[in-house]
Amino acid sequence: MAKLLVLHGPNLNLLGTREPEVYGRTTLADIDAGLVEQARQAGHELESFQSNGEHELVNRVQAARADGTGFVLINPAAFTHTSVALRDALAAVALPFIEIHLSNPHSREPFRHHSYFSDLAVGVVCGFGADSYRYALDAALTRLSA
Numbered sequence: 001m002a003k004l005l006v007l008h009g010p011n012l013n014l015l016g017t018r019e020p021e022v023y024g025r026t027t028l029a030d031i032d033a034g035l036v037e038q039a040r041q042a043g044h045e046l047e048s049f050q051s052n053g054e055h056e057l058v059n060r061v062q063a064a065r066a067d068g069t070g071f072v073l074i075n076p077a078a079f080t081h082t083s084v085a086l087r088d089a090l091a092a093v094a095l096p097f098i099e100i101h102l103s104n105p106h107s108r109e110p111f112r113h114h115s116y117f118s119d120l121a122v123g124v125v126c127g128f129g130a131d132s133y134r135y136a137l138d139a140a141l142t143r144l145s146a
Ligand SMILES: O=C(O)[C@@H]1C=C(O)[C@@H](O)[C@H](O)C1
Pocket: 010, 011, 012, 075, 076, 077, 078, 079, 080, 100, 101, 102, 103, 104, 105, 112
């Protein structure tokens, strides 16, 4: 059994009512509940953590090195485009991770076209709304079973 960690960045706690035309109407709680069940059905454990604070996400990534986490799924949200610190934390713990976005940042404002994470990621899933998380977890589970 593997332990997976899903990390959600700033403002994702507002999913459901936050710019639904961009991010959809599925709440973060519903996304997380679906992921937990998807992982459970595959025989694995999944924990979710959301924070609006960069340092809290950095601390949670650092803790993953010692808590048995085997794979990370992360939607850095706005930190995608700004956070060298969160990038460095992922590089430091050297855990495999998949970068996730509900929207397709490449079809949005130019400042969203760069990610500090994509070159380190196993892969990137974006543009499928809440399903981006489900697809990313499926890819992670496939990799874990290889
Ligand atoms: O689509 C998403 O999940 C990402 C979420 C955010 O909050 C934005 O700042 C990113 O640019 C895109």
